[in-house]
Amino acid sequence: MAIRRKTGYEEWATRYRAGKRAPKEAASTMSGVPVNPLYTPEDLADWSYDRQLGYPGEYPFTRGVYPSMYRGQLWTIRQFAGYGTAEETNRRYKFLLSQGQAGLSVAFDMPTLMGYDSDDPLSRGEVGHCGVAIDSLEDMETLFSGIELDQITTSMTINSPAAILYAMYVAVGEKQGHAPRTLGGTLQNDILKEYIAQKEYIFPPEPSMRLVVDTIVFAAKNMPRWNAVSISGYHIREAGSTAVQELAFTLADGMAYVEASMAAGLDVDDFAPRLSFFFDSHIDFFEEIAKFRAARRLWARIMRDKYGAKDPKSWMLRFHTQTAGVSLTRQQVENNVSRTAYEAMAAVLGGTNSLHTNSMDEVLALPTERAAQIALRTQQVLAHETGVTNTIDPLAGSYFLENLTDEMERGAQRYFDRIEEQGGVLRCIENGFFQREIADAAFEFERKLEANERIIVGVNAYQEGEGAEVPTLRIGPETEQAQVHKLKALKSRRDNTTVINRLQDLKVMARGSDNVMPALLDCVRAYVTEGEIMAAFKEVFGVYREPILF
Amino acid sequence: MPAEVATKPGAAADRHKHPRVLTAKVGLDGHDRGVKVVSRALRDAGVEVIYAGLRQTPEMVVEAAIQEDVDAIGVSLHSGAHMTLIPRILELLKARDAADIVVFGGGIIPPDDAKELKQLGVVEIFGPGTSLQTIIDFVNKGFKAA
Numbered sequence: 001m002a003i004r005r006k007t008g009y010e011e012w013a014t015r016y017r018a019g020k021r022a023p024k025e026a027a028s029t030m031s032g033v034p035v036n037p038l039y040t041p042e043d044l045a046d047w048s049y050d051r052q053l054g055y056p057g058e059y060p061f062t063r064g065v066y067p068s069m070y071r072g073q074l075w076t077i078r079q080f081a082g083y084g085t086a087e088e089t090n091r092r093y094k095f096l097l098s099q100g101q102a103g104l105s106v107a108f109d110m111p112t113l114m115g116y117d118s119d120d121p122l123s124r125g126e127v128g129h130c131g132v133a134i135d136s137l138e139d140m141e142t143l144f145s146g147i148e149l150d151q152i153t154t155s156m157t158i159n160s161p162a163a164i165l166y167a168m169y170v171a172v173g174e175k176q177g178h179a180p181r182t183l184g185g186t187l188q189n190d191i192l193k194e195y196i197a198q199k200e201y202i203f204p205p206e207p208s209m210r211l212v213v214d215t216i217v218f219a220a221k222n223m224p225r226w227n228a229v230s231i232s233g234y235h236i237r238e239a240g241s242t243a244v245q246e247l248a249f250t251l252a253d254g255m256a257y258v259e260a261s262m263a264a265g266l267d268v269d270d271f272a273p274r275l276s277f278f279f280d281s282h283i284d285f286f287e288e289i290a291k292f293r294a295a296r297r298l299w300a301r302i303m304r305d306k307y308g309a310k311d312p313k314s315w316m317l318r319f320h321t322q323t324a325g326v327s328l329t330r331q332q333v334e335n336n337v338s339r340t341a342y343e344a345m346a347a348v349l350g351g352t353n354s355l356h357t358n359s360m361d362e363v364l365a366l367p368t369e370r371a372a373q374i375a376l377r378t379q380q381v382l383a384h385e386t387g388v389t390n391t392i393d394p395l396a397g398s399y400f401l402e403n404l405t406d407e408m409e410r411g412a413q414r415y416f417d418r419i420e421e422q423g424g425v426l427r428c429i430e431n432g433f434f435q436r437e438i439a440d441a442a443f444e445f446e447r448k449l450e451a452n453e454r455i456i457v458g459v460n461a462y463q464e465g466e467g468a469e470v471p472t473l474r475i476g477p478e479t480e481q482a483q484v485h486k487l488k489a490l491k492s493r494r495d496n497t498t499v500i501n502r503l504q505d506l507k508v509m510a511r512g513s514d515n516v517m518p519a520l521l522d523c524v525r526a527y528v529t530e531g532e533i534m535a536a537f538k539e540v541f542g543v544y545r546e547p548i549l550f
Numbered sequence: 551m552p553a554e555v556a557t558k559p560g561a562a563a564d565r566h567k568h569p570r571v572l573t574a575k576v577g578l579d580g581h582d583r584g585v586k587v588v589s590r591a592l593r594d595a596g597v598e599v600i601y602a603g604l605r606q607t608p609e610m611v612v613e614a615a616i617q618e619d620v621d622a623i624g625v626s627l628h629s630g631a632h633m634t635l636i637p638r639i640l641e642l643l644k645a646r647d648a649a650d651i652v653v654f655g656g657g658i659i660p661p662d663d664a665k666e667l668k669q670l671g672v673v674e675i676f677g678p679g680t681s682l683q684t685i686i687d688f689v690n691k692g693f694k695a696a
Contacts, residue, residue: 110577110578110579110629110630110631111578113578114578116578122578122607123578124631124634124635125577125630125631125632125633125634125635126577126578126629126630126631126634129629129630129631130579130628130629130630194580198580198581199580199581199582199604200579200580238581238583239581239582239583240583240587326583328678329678329679330677330678330679331679363658363678363679364658364660364661364677365630365658365660366630438583439586439587439590442583442586442587443586443587443590443591446587446591446682449681450681450682450683456679458679459679460681469661472660472661472662474660475630546603546604548601548603550585550586550589550590550593550599550601
């Protein structure tokens with residue numbers, strides 16, 4: 001049997017090479033993994049169904065974390081949105097919920113992400129531009145006005161100041177009469193990838209990790225439906241990494257959070273079931289599917305074997321996916337709809353738990369309502385028309401895909417070893433290892449593009465000149481003026497003695513080693529602003545400067 | 551500082567044997583993939599590149615540009631603050647009598663805004679998908695708008 005197959009392969013290979021249409025010399029994935037023109041059972045010689053795959057909802061979860069996957073429940077369509085003031089974004093949320101979206105995902109503006117109030121000189125020109133401006137609990141109340149927080153789940157994309165926005169969300173829940181345990185959602189809160197890729201760090205790594213651990217502990221004790229961290233590869237990938245680097249660096253970050261939380265005294269099974277992940281879905285279709293499947297398998301093994309987790313929920317890697325912003329092109333903007341659709345399909349074939357599809361015009365500005373609508377509909381077409389939801393992990397057993405899944409896993413393992421050799425994730429941040437690996441990969445990508453070794457339609461092939469103009473969303477200066485005005489009114493209206501006292505208490509807590517969440521909750525309830533809280537933290541923790549390299 | 555720096559500012563090509571460019575991320579966002587790739591490509595093409603890093607204010611950028619005696623400033627923004635921060639750089643350069651320093655940019659900048667910025671004195675805005683060779687040629691051939 002084996003001999004016959006080999007002969008068949010060789011006969012085919014001879015015909016392949018001798019054919020009139022001379023085959024291309026070599027091909028590889030975006031990560032540089034060599035890809036053969038054909039795969040056969042021989043490529044899975046040492047492969048075992050039970051060891052590599054198992055059944056959906058069972059260890060090692062390669063085929064999905066739930067037994068019924070999309071047969072039981074569709075992935076959550078979760079479109080990231082936010083712009084201008086809390087009033088404007090609140091209107092967009094109500095619209096999105098009325099259109100069939102199941103969960104909210106908050107985009108904050110740059111000042112909020114970097115911990116500055118809207119009236120800070122450094123916020124000039126940035127207020128409300130790439131997300132919603134939130135300065136205090138008052139804005140947060142407006143953002144969720146008329147939306148009952150126990151009826152939805154909310155994802156908040158924020159990192160350095162994450163604990164503050166988390167406290168605000170809990171406080172809005174209280175005001176609406178919903179106890180913390182009834183609130184469900186996700187805080188991105190992944191500070192490690194900020195140093196590695198997105199660069200929205202503020203404090204040095206160690207106090208930053210302490211804040212993350214405080215939120216993990218608070219959620220573990222009070223909020224069973226809350227994911228305190230969304231360990232993110234998305235930003236690593238968008239910064240230019242390969243798929244293998246995205247997979248490896250993200251899981252390495254995950255291990256660092258697990259170790260820090262265990263060092264804080266938590267049992268691994270007390271928090272691991274609520275760790276969630278966030279990946280990019282790029283344009284290399286099969287490599288992405290393989291990456292998602294490998295991620296689940298790797299994490300299950302790491303949690304069970306390395307950290308001794310006993311609860312099967314601790315072994316499950318649940319993840320959100322966003323299609324690749326960097327794959328969109330300014331040229332022939334409408335083509336971005338098809339890119340996004342392929343990327344979304346890869347995420348679904350890879351078993352994503354929730355999904356954001358980018359709007360075609362995001363390469364130019366924040367999306368218009370029309371473009372955002374098409375992006376939402378792209379997911380609905382995928383979910384209800386294409387039939388991809390009918391069979392769980394439908395590509396399992398493909399000689400090619402299983403081979404590539406194993407290859408992703410091996411590539412990640414090589415990086416884990418290199419990170420470990422250098423002394424772990426924090427050391428690799430400080431010595432610039434991650435940053436250098438990513439910058440090199442980003443440069444290599446551009447080089448291939450320049451050399452036409454990689455084709456992007458409309459960019460280095462099939463160009464059409466500048467093409468038609470597309471309408472873009474504009475945020476006028478009135479947003480900033482309105483927000484600054486609102487903040488000024490709040491500061492004169494609130495009890496400023498309480499504000500001073502709460503900030504003093506917070507600094508005392510920050511200097512000690514107890515959990516800062518209760519003191520943070522007291523601050524936000526007294527309408528202490530985000531900028532004021534961050535200033536207090538900076539006084540205690542200091543600020544971080546990264547090594548500059550390119 | 552290179553010995554061939556002329557005392558009197560003149561056309562970029564006269565001042566330095568190789569063009570000197572300050573690159574910087576202006577504003578609060580940290581998306582540095584583009585600026586790093588462009589900086590490296592320019593350096594590999596023989597340009598003297600000084601990358602100032604993240605979160606540079608217009609004041610910091612102009613100060614560094616004058617201190618480093620550069621021919622041009624290349625700024626990258628992805629946060630939407632370009633219509634506030636880039637005009638401010640132009641203003642400060644004028645105020646410091648350094649308006650001969652060329653300003654160009656890139657990032658997420660809508661076409662209409664790019665047009666407006668060019669009217670204000672920015673020489674070129676390179677949007678996503680611009681080839682590196684285009685930017686290298688721009689810098690090595692005297693910073694002329696396409």
